[in-house]
Amino acid sequence: MLKKHWISFILVILVIFFIWDNSLQNDISSDSLSLMITQQVSPILYKLGITGDIWSLNRIVRKMAHVFEFAILGGCLYVALHQFNREYAGLKVIAIGFFIAFFDECLQLTSIGRNASIRDVAIDTAGVIIGVAIVQVILSIYRCIRHK
Numbered sequence: 697m698l699k700k701h702w703i704s705f706i707l708v709i710l711v712i713f714f715i716w717d718n719s720l721q722n723d724i725s726s727d728s729l730s731l732m733i734t735q736q737v738s739p740i741l742y743k744l745g746i747t748g749d750i751w752s753l754n755r756i757v758r759k760m761a762h763v764f765e766f767a768i769l770g771g772c773l774y775v776a777l778h779q780f781n782r783e784y785a786g787l788k789v790i791a792i793g794f795f796i797a798f799f800d801e802c803l804q805l806t807s808i809g810r811n812a813s814i815r816d817v818a819i820d821t822a823g824v825i826i827g828v829a830i831v832q833v834i835l836s837i838y839r840c841i842r843h844k
Contacts, residue, residue, distance in 0.1 A: 704776040719800050722810065790825055797824070
């Protein structure tokens with residue numbers, strides 16, 4: 697059972713490294729990757745009614761990537777902490793997620809052509825909250841099914 701607990705913490709560490717690795721990319725590398733993804737998903741965005749030039753869509757994709765990667769972090773971190781201490785686990789995860797997001801923005805200051813943004817810290821923290829909420833819903837459904 698203890699091995700299972702460590703796996704969740706290793707997963708959290710890998711997600712954090714992934715996030716921070718993205719922040720350490722220079723502006724050209726970061727823009728190239730996000731533009732490539734934007735070009736791939738733009739037909740889907742258009743069908744959803746989200747329109748604009750490629751640069752506007754790229755900005756949306758970049759912000760959604762922040763939400764997505766931090767939602768994964770929030771979910772994984774919640775699972776990891778919830779195994780050991782359930783009391784206020786969600787609030788602890790949100791606080792930890794906020795500090796990881798803040799440090800992430802500070803890391804971007806060390807990358808050529810990148811800058812830091814309080815707005816991105818808020819977007820990242822919102823992603824953490826979404827990840828925690830999703831895992832809490834999944835755990836609640838699991839508990840209901842298990843008790844029936």
